[in-house]
Amino acid sequence: MATRLRQANKKCTVIGGSGFLGQHMVERLVEKGYAINVFDIRKGFDHDKVQFFLGDLCRKEDLLPALQGVTLVFHCASPTPSSNNRELFYRVNYLGTKAVIEACKEAGVQKLVLTSSASVVFEGTDIKDGTEDLPYAKKPIDYYTETKILQEKEVLQANDPERNFLTVAIRPHGIFGPRDPQLVPILVQAAKSGKMKFIIGDGKNLVDFTFVENVVHGHILAAEQLQINSPLCGKAFHITNDEPIPFWEFMSRVLTGLGYEAPKYHIPYWLAYYLALLLSLVVWLLSPFVAIRPTFSPMRVALAGTYHYYSCGQAKKHMGYKPLVSLDEAVDKTVKSYPHLQWSA
DSSP: OHHHHHHHHTEEEEETTTSHHHHHHHHHHHHTTOEEEEEESSOOOOOTTEEEEEOOTTOHHHHHHHHTTOSEEEEOOOOOTTOOOHHHHIIIIIIHHHHHHHHHHHHTOOEEEEEOOGGGGOOSSOEEEEOTTSOOOSSOSSHHHHHHHHHHHHHHHTOBGGGTBEEEEEEEOSEEOTTOSSHHHHHHHHHHTTOOSEEETTSOOEEOOEEHHHHHHHHHHHHHHOOTTOTTTTEEEEEOOSOOEEHHHHHHHHHHHTTOOOOOEEEOHHHHHHHHHHHHHHHHHHTTTOOOOOSOOHHHHHHHHSOEEEOOHHHHHHHOOOOSSOHHHHHHHHHHTOGGGSTTO
């Protein structure tokens, strides 16, 4: 009987399991002996120990088959942060999450672990060693963050120990690693087009970048520690590499590791910010006539030129979190995983 109960507790669903973080999550859960369902809009890979369910996140009837007999759900589905589709963010991150919560409750799921974002408290100004009690951003830096705030609130408010439904949110920052379709490929594309020559500000601003394996580790620890009366219930926790690094040093390490030149010319932060504001105004004025999506925006200037790193103190205290992979090793692993993006290629 105890063995059967343990096996039931090891069955989980990863919503968004075909994505970058989701695939790494699935691989680690398989290693740990979990039986896994993946729910997504596409089948991103094949694995004989994984059952796929395809459907629309916003349709409860699509979700329910993937949640049968499942005690634990990881929800890491989201459009990419670089998208500019406000309607899509609202639909997936907010309405989709409401559908996930309803479906979980109906299917008898006991634990829901959300992938949130540390950016929910970031407004484009310095955050140094930020803790989870910082208020939500009143002026979120983009549509992605705006809807991640709505999403996190929904999940944490849904925590209901009396009905045996427990929730927790993990807030990673700057996720990177092998198979990442965002950070490294976008960085390389910028370098190839000559856009990585300038350092915004003095180059000393510290930022968190978090290796994907450490993010996965944080999620699984949270799931395993999430019990009735635990301090995790209905709370959010920062998960980072716990090694803040100057933003431009990290970018330079990745670029030089792939054979590209590191940025070397400095542009004052205030000048870059006002140029980006001016460009945004021009784009807005031209918007009735032509659609332009500038890569140089006030939000990106803020991300590149301010301090934003976060404390993992609460995760260490209540989950026993400790990064598994150091930043040096993580950068090395990541660079080696992109041979096709090397300069010579």
